[in-house]
Amino acid sequence: MPHTFVIFGASGDLTSRKLIPALYNLRRKGRLPEQTRIVGFSRTAYSHEDWRKELAETTAKFTGDNFDGELWEAFSQQIFYQPGDIGVADDFAKLKAFLEEIEGGGDATRVYYLSTAPRFYEPAIQQLGAAGLACETCDCKRRVVIEKPFGTDLATAKALNESVHQHFAEHQVYRIDHYLGKETVQNLLVLRFANSIFEPVWNRNYIDHVQITVAEEVEVGKRAGYYDNAGVMRDMVQNHLLQLLMITAMEAPVKYAADPVRDEKVKVLQAIKPMSAEDIRRDTFRGQYRGYTRHDGVEATSRTATFAALKLCVHNWRWQGVPFYLRSGKAMSCRTTQIVIQFRQPPHMLFADGPRTAADSNRLVIQVQPAEGIQLHFETKVPDEGMKIRQTDLDFNYRREFRGKGMPEAYERLLLDALEGDASLFARADEAEAAWAIIDPILESWRAGDKPTLFMYDPGFWGPEECTEWMHGQGREWFDSCPVLK
Ligand SMILES: NC(=O)c1ccc[n+]([C@@H]2O[C@H](COP(=O)([O-])OP(=O)(O)OC[C@H]3O[C@@H](n4cnc5c(N)ncnc54)[C@H](OP(=O)(O)O)[C@@H]3O)[C@@H](O)[C@H]2O)c1
Numbered sequence: 001m002p003h004t005f006v007i008f009g010a011s012g013d014l015t016s017r018k019l020i021p022a023l024y025n026l027r028r029k030g031r032l033p034e035q036t037r038i039v040g041f042s043r044t045a046y047s048h049e050d051w052r053k054e055l056a057e058t059t060a061k062f063t064g065d066n067f068d069g070e071l072w073e074a075f076s077q078q079i080f081y082q083p084g085d086i087g088v089a090d091d092f093a094k095l096k097a098f099l100e101e102i103e104g105g106g107d108a109t110r111v112y113y114l115s116t117a118p119r120f121y122e123p124a125i126q127q128l129g130a131a132g133l134a135c136e137t138c139d140c141k142r143r144v145v146i147e148k149p150f151g152t153d154l155a156t157a158k159a160l161n162e163s164v165h166q167h168f169a170e171h172q173v174y175r176i177d178h179y180l181g182k183e184t185v186q187n188l189l190v191l192r193f194a195n196s197i198f199e200p201v202w203n204r205n206y207i208d209h210v211q212i213t214v215a216e217e218v219e220v221g222k223r224a225g226y227y228d229n230a231g232v233m234r235d236m237v238q239n240h241l242l243q244l245l246m247i248t249a250m251e252a253p254v255k256y257a258a259d260p261v262r263d264e265k266v267k268v269l270q271a272i273k274p275m276s277a278e279d280i281r282r283d284t285f286r287g288q289y290r291g292y293t294r295h296d297g298v299e300a301t302s303r304t305a306t307f308a309a310l311k312l313c314v315h316n317w318r319w320q321g322v323p324f325y326l327r328s329g330k331a332m333s334c335r336t337t338q339i340v341i342q343f344r345q346p347p348h349m350l351f352a353d354g355p356r357t358a359a360d361s362n363r364l365v366i367q368v369q370p371a372e373g374i375q376l377h378f379e380t381k382v383p384d385e386g387m388k389i390r391q392t393d394l395d396f397n398y399r400r401e402f403r404g405k406g407m408p409e410a411y412e413r414l415l416l417d418a419l420e421g422d423a424s425l426f427a428r429a430d431e432a433e434a435a436w437a438i439i440d441p442i443l444e445s446w447r448a449g450d451k452p453t454l455f456m457y458d459p460g461f462w463g464p465e466e467c468t469e470w471m472h473g474q475g476r477e478w479f480d481s482c483p484v485l486k
Contacts, residue, residue: 001033001107001108001109001139002033002034002035002036002037002103002106002107002108002109003033003035003036003037003108003109003110003111003419004036004037004038004039004099004102004103004108004109004110004111005023005036005037005038005039005110005111005113005415005419006038006039006040006041006095006099006110006111006112006113007019007038007039007040007041007113007115008041008042008086008112008113008114008115008116008120008124009041009042009113009114009115009116009117009120010040010041010042010044010046010051010081010115011040011042011043011044011046012042012115012116014115014147015040015115016054016055016058016059016062017058017062018062018178018409018411019113019115019411019415020038020055020058020059020079021058021059021062021063021409021411022409022411022412022415023036023038023415024059024063024067024072024075025063025066025408025409025412026412026415026416027071027075028066028068028071031416032416032419033419033420035078036078036419037078037079037080037102037103038078038079038080039079039080039081039082039095039098039099039102040079040080040081040082041081041082041083041084041091041095042083042084042116043083043084043085044083045083046081046083047081048079048080048081050081051079051081052076052079055076055079056072056076059072060072066406080098080102082094082095082098086116086120086123086124086127087123089127089130089131092127092128092130092131092133093131095131095133096131096132096133099133107139107140108140109140109141109142109143109419109421110133110140110141110142110143111143111144111145111174111418111419112124112128112133112142112143112144112145113144113145113147113418114144114145114146114147115147116147118147118149118150118152121146121147121160122159122160122163125144125163125164125166125167125168126163126166126167128144128167129166129167129168134167134168134172136172141172141421142168142172143168143172143173143174143418143421144164144168144172144173144174145174145175145176145418145426146164146173146174146175146176147176148175148176148177148239149230149234149235149238149239150175150239150427150432151432151436152229152230152234153436153439153440153443154433154436154437154440157432157433157436158433161429161432161433164429165429170428170429171423173426173429174417174418174423174426175426175427175428175429175432176414176426176427177239177240177243177426177427178410178411178414179239179240179243179244179337179368179410180243180247180410180414180425180426181409181410181411181412181413181414181425182368182369182372182410183372183398183407183408184366184367184368184369184372184373184374184398185243185244185247185368186413186425187372187374187398188247188248188339188366189247189256191366191374192252193252199252201343202318202341203318203319203322204318204319204320204321204322205344206343206344207322207341207342207343207344208322208342208343208344208345208358208361208476209322209323209324209325209342209358209476210245210248210249210322210323210324210325210339210340210341210342211324211325211327211338211339211340211342211478211479212241212244212245212248212324212325212326212327212338212339212340213327213328213336213337213338213340213478213479214236214240214241214244214327214328214337215327215328215329215332215333215334215335215336215337215462216328216329216330216331216332216335217331217332217333217334217335218330218331218335219289219291219292219295219330219331219459220292220295220298220306220330221295224295224296224297224298225296225297225298227298227304227306228297228298228299228302228304229304230304231304231305231306231308231443232305232306232307232308232328232329232330233305233308233439233442233443233446234439234443236308236328237308237310237326237328237439238435238436238438238439239435240328240337241326241328242269242326242435242438242439243427244337244339244368245268245312245324245326246265246268246269246431247265248324248339248341249268249314249318249319249324250264250265250267250268251264251267251318252264256424257424258422258423258424258426258428259428261424262423262424262427262428262431265431266428266430266431266434267316268314269431269434269435269437269438270434271314271315271316271319272312272313272314272315272438273313273315274437274438274440274441275438275441275442275445276441277445277449280441280442280445280446280451280452281445281451281452283310283311283312284308284309284310284311284442284446284452285308285309285310285452285455285464285466285467285470286305286307286308286446286452286453286454286455287305287306287307287308287329287454287455287456287457287463287464287466287467288302288303288304288305288306288307288454288455288456288457289306289307289329289330289331289456289457289458289459290456290457290458290459291331291459292304292306292331303454305446305454306329306330306331307327307328307329307330307332307457307463307464307467308326308327308328308329309325309326309327309463309467309470309471310325310326310327310442311323311324311325311326311474312324312326312438323474325471325474325476325478327463327467327478329457329462329463331457331459331460332460332461332462332463333460333461333462333480333482334482334483335369335370335483336367336369336370336481336482336483337367337368337369338365338366338367338368338479338481338483338484339365339366339368340363340364340365340366340479341363341364341365341366342358342359342361342363342476342479343361343362343363343364344358344361345357345358345360345361346361350387351379351381351387351388351389352389357477358475358476358477359476359477359479360379360391361379362376362377362378362379363376363377363479364376364377365377365479365481365484367483367484367485370483371397371398371399371483371485371486372397372398372399372407372485373395373396373397373398373399373400373401373485374395374396375393375394375395375396375484375485376393376394376395377391377392377393378391378392378393378394379391379392380392393484395484395485397485397486413425414426453466455467462478462480468480
């Protein structure tokens with residue numbers, strides 16, 4: 001069955017930096033379904049040839065040594081451009097005629113990828129529906145991939161879902177969060193559910209708490225205008241951090257398929273109670289890096305949080321009493337995304353020569369980026385020093401272990417899944433809404449009051465010092481470690 005991949009926002013950054021390089025790499029690896037055509041749609045007046053030329057340069061830049069001029073030449077013959085404005089119905093009629101022309105009037109599966117600013121998602125969906133581009137038959141599948149952010153709060157996410165569902169049934173909708181395309185995130189499912197040694201300890205009996213950190217070294221840069229409205233909660237926590245939490249905390253699905261996987265993920269969010277004003281004062285923390293308000297596009301009096309930390313509790317049999325600490329920030333010490341499973345201390349310590357804390361006990365660090373892999377921390381005897389002990393580690397680093405294989409970009413896996421109709425790694429409507437239901441009260445409370453205080457921090461640290469104290473107040477320590485795996 002031929003496939004047509006239609007990109008709205010064809011002239012944009014995401015298309016040239018991620019989407020086309022991912023499609024090219026899939027073709028290079030022989031994974032792209034045969035007869036996959038790519039059609040770009042945006043207002044810029046390119047010819048097919050202009051767009052191909054521009055993409056040749058950007059794809060060469062973003063795929064590095066994997067770029068092969070001859071292969072690109074063959075691949076690019078299946079790339080087309082149809083100029084159009086999302087606001088103009090007639091441009092969708094033209095797009096429809098063009099798609100039918102290149103598909104030769106035969107059956108084809110189509111994936112519409114909305115790689116535009118979020119305000120265009122709804123109009124694009126409505127235009128696709130009105131032009132008869134959304135309805136599918138048994139042989140001609142129609143899917144729509146929607147980029148993040150999906151809404152800016154619960155009400156807008158619900159409205160967007162309703163609008164999408166006027167034309168696309170839920171099984172046609174793929175809400176993308178590229179974190180789910182990362183090998184280590186998928187490997188977390190394998191670690192938990194394809195091994196017998198982790199699952200027995202993956203619960204409140206053995207785990208003291210979980211920390212999920214997404215730290216960025218960069219400041220807001222060119223994205224300041226967008227970021228000042230969004231802040232760290234909308235930009236990172238509602239999507240990436242909650243996705244990591246769901247994968248860490250979910251129960252085993254009955255099988256690895258889209259709905260069973262997403263059913264289990266949604267149950268995790270449902271087990272997190274929306275926070276009260278008192279919970280938010282006590283269990284959330286916000287900060288802004290010094291110098292943030294000097295960026296172009298940021299209000300001089302902006303109180304947007306560029307750093308957030310929060311404690312969430314998953315109220316179910318597995319996790320009752322085990323806090324999940326989530327934290328993310330810009331202008332931090334380094335770039336790292338890590339999930340830390342901090343185990344409890346042994347019930348009785350024979351060898352300790354001083355007071356010990358939870359941080360001295362076993363720890364599993366799942367590093368999602370920059371390098372991907374896992375590190376297990378455990379106690380060991382120091383040689384020739386009596387029964388002195390100290391922590392050491394065992395690690396698994398993807399690149400080292402699978403030398404020569406190269407790590408795929410997250411978009412490769414996700415675009416292929418969308419083409420093949422596997423939605424396991426995409427968010428479902430109820431999942432997107434349940435995530436907002438957790439975040440909304442926090443944003444509302446932060447907007448309304450002064451508590452918790454907005455703390456300032458210097459770029460290049462792990463957020464405000466007060467956040468370290470806040471964690472000490474919980475009897476715990478942040479795992480402030482730049483990538484443990486190189
Ligand atoms: N860039 C990233 O790394 C990244 C990462 C994660 C998520 N995202 C998300 O992906 C989406 C796209 O991001 P981006 O960085 O690629 O944005 P961008 O560079 O600003 O591109 C926006 C695209 O939309 C097109 N467009 C604007 N108005 C249009 C209209 N009326 N009709 C048709 N096309 C129109 C623009 O082309 P014309 O001006 O030619 O019409 C351009 O191709 C955003 O939702 C963003 O949040 C991006």
